[in-house]
Amino acid sequence: MTSSHYAPDTLAPARSWTASALCRSIADPDAFFPTGNGATVQQQTNDAKQLCASCPIRMTCATTAIRENYQYGIWGGLDERQRRSLARVPKADLPAAIRTAWKRRTYDxxxxxxxxxxxxxxxxxxxxxxxxxxxxxxxxxxxxxxxxxxxxxxxxxxxxxxxxxxxxxxxxxxxxxxxxxxxxxxxxxxxxxx
Known part of the structure; x- marks a missing residue:
């Protein structure tokens, strides 16, 4: 019997972690990519983070965005500045640091x-x-x-x-x-x- 490194064609493709993301239900994906400054952008950022707060995959989303160095947008309830501040956190400590960042962002x-x-x-x-x-x-x-x-x-x-x-x-x-x-x-x- 020989083994192959390739999966047979009969297997279903692997499901992406993003398939369960709540943001996929939003008609306008730009809602998670606020640009500029001011109250309108801050409100858009807050709205995106609010949706992320109830997303079942927000930890996966946040850790992926930090590890892959996503430059723009709201990912896993974290904005660009928050992700940059967590970029050097050791991998083992990252989930706890992300949870702390989520708690810190309760009210401005x-x-x-x-x-x-x-x-x-x-x-x-x-x-x-x-x-x-x-x-x-x-x-x-x-x-x-x-x-x-x-x-x-x-x-x-x-x-x-x-x-x-x-x-x-x-x-x-x-x-x-x-x-x-x-x-x-x-x-x-x-x-x-x-």
Missing amino acids: HHFDAYASRTVQIDDGHVMWTVKNTSVTVLGRNWTPRQLALWVGQGREPHGPVKTHCSRPDCVAAEHVGDAVVRMLRARQIKEVAA
């Missing part, structure tokens, strides 16, 4: 304060909808532009935060910048001109 006070006080209008602009010109989040006062920068950049502002689009009252995360953003924009303009 800054995003909630921003989203509940803004509305998106034409051409990607976002307007502040309340009369108060500051809001307290986790014991710190934020101006609308500072809060927009936090939502877009995930960090404290350095210097004054200003709008750099055609609408001076816009608070879209991608339309505001602090000293760091202005310096980077000036450098990019200089490089393009050279």
Whole structure:
């Protein structure tokens, strides 16, 4: 009797782990690939992660995305930044680290304060909808532009935060910048001109 390294044609093909994924039931796969910054993208990211939270294969999805270095999108309830932070975790410790990352992402006070006080209008602009010109989040006062920068950049502002689009009252995360953003924009303009 001889053995073959090939499976006979009568065997059914192996079923992919993705066949059980809940995201396969979503009509728009782009829902798991948010692009840009701001409240709309953050909401899309939160919605995708919410669906992942009840998916039966989210651990497999998350570990595969980390091991295979998937650059974009929401995989296994983790975004790009979360996966990058887990990339160097030893294989044996990865499931516990992923579970910790899932728990950490329960509620974003800054995003909630921003989203509940803004509305998106034409051409990607976002307007502040309340009369108060500051809001307290986790014991710190934020101006609308500072809060927009936090939502877009995930960090404290350095210097004054200003709008750099055609609408001076816009608070879209991608339309505001602090000293760091202005310096980077000036450098990019200089490089393009050279």
